[in-house]
Amino acid sequence: MIERTKILLLVAVLASAAISLFAGQINPYYYDILISIGINIILATSLNLVNGYTGQFSLGHAGFMAAGAYGSAWLSLAFGYVLGTSAAGTTTMFVLALTTGGLIAALAGLAVGIPSLRLRGDYLAIVTLGFNEIIKGVIQNAEPLGAQRGLGGMGQHTNFFWTFALAALTVYVVLNLVHSTYGSGFLAVRDDEIAAEAMGINTTKYKVLAFVIGAFFAGVAGGLYAHFKQFIHPEGFNFLRSVDIVVMVILGGMGSTAGVILAAILLTILPEGLRALAHQPWLPDSLRPIAENRMILYSLLLIILMITRPQGLFGGPGLKRRKA
Amino acid sequence: MAMLRSLLVAGALTLLIPNPNAAAAEEIPIGEYASLTGGSASFGQSSHKGTELAVEEINAAGGVLGKKLKLITEDDQSQAGQPATIVRKLISQDKVVAVLGEVASSKSLEAAPICQQNKIPMITPASTNPKVTEVGDYIFRICFIDPFQGTVMAKFARSKGWKKIAVLTDVKQDYSVGLAEFFVKDFTANGGEIVRDQKYSTGDKDFKPQLTSIKAARPDAIFIPGYYAEVALIAKQARLLGLKVPLLGGDGWVGDSLLKVAGHSLDGSFFSCHFSADEQSPDTRNFVAKFKAKHGEIPDDMAALGYDSAMILADAIRRAGTTDSAKLRDAIAATTHHDGITGNITLDSARNASKPAVILTVGNGGFQFVETVAP
Numbered sequence: 001m002i003e004r005t006k007i008l009l010l011v012a013v014l015a016s017a018a019i020s021l022f023a024g025q026i027n028p029y030y031y032d033i034l035i036s037i038g039i040n041i042i043l044a045t046s047l048n049l050v051n052g053y054t055g056q057f058s059l060g061h062a063g064f065m066a067a068g069a070y071g072s073a074w075l076s077l078a079f080g081y082v083l084g085t086s087a088a089g090t091t092t093m094f095v096l097a098l099t100t101g102g103l104i105a106a107l108a109g110l111a112v113g114i115p116s117l118r119l120r121g122d123y124l125a126i127v128t129l130g131f132n133e134i135i136k137g138v139i140q141n142a143e144p145l146g147a148q149r150g151l152g153g154m155g156q157h158t159n160f161f162w163t164f165a166l167a168a169l170t171v172y173v174v175l176n177l178v179h180s181t182y183g184s185g186f187l188a189v190r191d192d193e194i195a196a197e198a199m200g201i202n203t204t205k206y207k208v209l210a211f212v213i214g215a216f217f218a219g220v221a222g223g224l225y226a227h228f229k230q231f232i233h234p235e236g237f238n239f240l241r242s243v244d245i246v247v248m249v250i251l252g253g254m255g256s257t258a259g260v261i262l263a264a265i266l267l268t269i270l271p272e273g274l275r276a277l278a279h280q281p282w283l284p285d286s287l288r289p290i291a292e293n294r295m296i297l298y299s300l301l302l303i304i305l306m307i308t309r310p311q312g313l314f315g316g317p318g319l320k321r322r323k324a
Numbered sequence: 325m326a327m328l329r330s331l332l333v334a335g336a337l338t339l340l341i342p343n344p345n346a347a348a349a350e351e352i353p354i355g356e357y358a359s360l361t362g363g364s365a366s367f368g369q370s371s372h373k374g375t376e377l378a379v380e381e382i383n384a385a386g387g388v389l390g391k392k393l394k395l396i397t398e399d400d401q402s403q404a405g406q407p408a409t410i411v412r413k414l415i416s417q418d419k420v421v422a423v424l425g426e427v428a429s430s431k432s433l434e435a436a437p438i439c440q441q442n443k444i445p446m447i448t449p450a451s452t453n454p455k456v457t458e459v460g461d462y463i464f465r466i467c468f469i470d471p472f473q474g475t476v477m478a479k480f481a482r483s484k485g486w487k488k489i490a491v492l493t494d495v496k497q498d499y500s501v502g503l504a505e506f507f508v509k510d511f512t513a514n515g516g517e518i519v520r521d522q523k524y525s526t527g528d529k530d531f532k533p534q535l536t537s538i539k540a541a542r543p544d545a546i547f548i549p550g551y552y553a554e555v556a557l558i559a560k561q562a563r564l565l566g567l568k569v570p571l572l573g574g575d576g577w578v579g580d581s582l583l584k585v586a587g588h589s590l591d592g593s594f595f596s597c598h599f600s601a602d603e604q605s606p607d608t609r610n611f612v613a614k615f616k617a618k619h620g621e622i623p624d625d626m627a628a629l630g631y632d633s634a635m636i637l638a639d640a641i642r643r644a645g646t647t648d649s650a651k652l653r654d655a656i657a658a659t660t661h662h663d664g665i666t667g668n669i670t671l672d673s674a675r676n677a678s679k680p681a682v683i684l685t686v687g688n689g690g691f692q693f694v695e696t697v698a699p
Binding site for chain 2: 032148149230233236240272293
């Protein structure tokens with residue numbers, strides 16, 4: 001299992017490097033969507049570690065993303081000049097910025113993880129939601145981070161290679177973690193916390209670890225976002241952004257990485273695809289207002305999907321077998 | 325599962341829907357991005373209606389350079405992250421020659437670097453944050469900026485002979501903080517006194533603590549550079565507390581619900597604005613009549629700015645004689661004394677509009693024109 005995933009990781013990294021060489025020939029609009037897909041895969045996969053595999057309901061993933069986005073952007077802006085403007089210099093700086101963003105987010109994850117240990121389910125969801133708002137509130141009042149004006153001027157360093165290599169890395173880390181002997185602890189915490197505790201599993205440690213690792217990758221995704229869009233605003237990391245990521249996890253199937261990746265791809269493409277629909281000449285005028293409010297269609301599709309497959313695209317069977 | 329699979333495939337296939345916006349050879353494609361849905365939809369819808377009207381008028385008069393303008397509008401749902409994606413679409417797929425938008429500065433700041441990198445001129449109708457046009461030489465604005473509005477209201481307050489003013493700022497809005505800063509600067513530099521400096525946050529409902537403190541200071545007027553939702557509540561509560569002095573504000577006051585919520589509490593108050601539908605110039609009357617005929621409502625300042633942004637662009641294309649991006653940029657930059665609905669517009673070397681502000685007063689259930697303040 002481990003060997004195969006290692007090869008897959010290598011293939012994915014090489015493939016993203018290869019495709020990256022041809023990035024110039026991709027239509028910039030599609031390129032934008034592709035990068036968003038990669039970032040959403042990282043976000044959804046990392047949240048799946050917390051929500052899906054460990055069974056903790058976190059509603060604050062956008063908060064960690066914000067911590068990473070602002071952390072890395074600030075580093076780039078404040079110290080970007082240190083390593084010069086050579087290709088090697090900017091790349092090193094970018095990697096440093098992403099790592100810093102990830103670490104800051106991981107620290108934030110630790111900060112939420114510890115107090116929330118006493119809470120479960122809905123209560124934990126509310127705490128994480130509150131934490132998201134706290135991070136947003138801090139940024140909104142932090143002058144060096146642009147406060148309510150937003151922060152811009154970062155170079156566009158995020159490219160196809162970095163996005164998808166890091167997406168592959170995230171998938172690799174999460175999969176290997178939960179499929180290792182050590183990682184069974186995550187599943188044990190989710191399946192039955194009391195039983196896990198009785199078996200001698202340190203549930204506290206596993207929960208905090210899930211939060212910290214999940215937050216780290218969300219922070220990296222935030223860093224990629226900041227260096228792609230080149231402008232970040234606190235409102236871009238609000239509660240609704242968190243919900244977007246949760247929807248990807250639930251739609252994909254809690255605890256199914258393949259499903260979550262698929263959902264991340266689908267939910268990124270769908271709203272953009274529906275955009276083109278509204279402009280179709282063959283569309284009768286009576287239907288046009290509906291198509292123009294494409295988010296209604298989008299929500300409708302989500303409802304249909306959840307009714308037909310409440311366990312998510314790939315959720316359920318695979319994990320039940322593992323349980324037995 | 326079969327149904328699910330087909331749904332998935334259908335979802336993925338939506339991306340393959342052909343893009344029908346590709347302009348024909350006899351058309352000039354112009355992009356517009358606006359918040360047509362979401363939190364700032366009321367602003368976005370207004371500016372969009374204005375822009376649409378302008379393009380229709382231009383086309384009815386034969387278009388520019390013998391071609392018709394084709395306006396391609398995309399909705400950014402008032403969401404961060406969307407403007408960048410949309411503007412990339414407009415530039416790369418629809419091949420627009422220029423981009424119009426957005427009202428909110430935070431959206432314009434996201435789209436501006438992309439327009440700049442692609443060397444596609446962008447004209448924002450109403451983003452007042454000074455940073456927007458600092459992005460680069462392809463980014464223009466046709467409204468005045470925050471510092472100017474703050475200064476205009478300070479001048480106006482002085483002209484009324486008011487000496488003691490209280491300020492109530494929305495700390496969550498950069499717009500509000502900016503206006504307050506320049507108001508205070510100008511007012512105190514000219515011998516005025518700020519007797520109270522109070523704060524609130526967007527979404528607050530109870531302003532009595534701040535207003536009680538303000539009342540104790542006995543100001544001649546209160547400067548509240550916030551948005552209409554809070555301003556309406558503040559006005560109501562001020563009158564309940566017996567504060568009868570006039571309130572002063574900026575263009576953020578303009579909004580559907582302002583007078584519906586505030587009732588008569590705002591009567592006798594003043595605010596600065598881009599445009600007044602009551603102004604009696606023939607151009608304004610003409611615009612208001614046409615807008616009313618098309619949309620069944622009186623245009624607000626966002627609609628007027630949206631209209632002007634499209635008109636300035638069309639005029640620049642005409643003067644450039646081409647849609648070549650560098651020449652078009654130069655033509656937009658050379659805009660002088662454009663006789664717009666929102667005043668006489670000249671673009672300065674920083675690509676900002678130098679133009680007069682309009683001061684309106686509230687009364688008789690509507691807004692009345694008071695005076696025009698030149699820069």
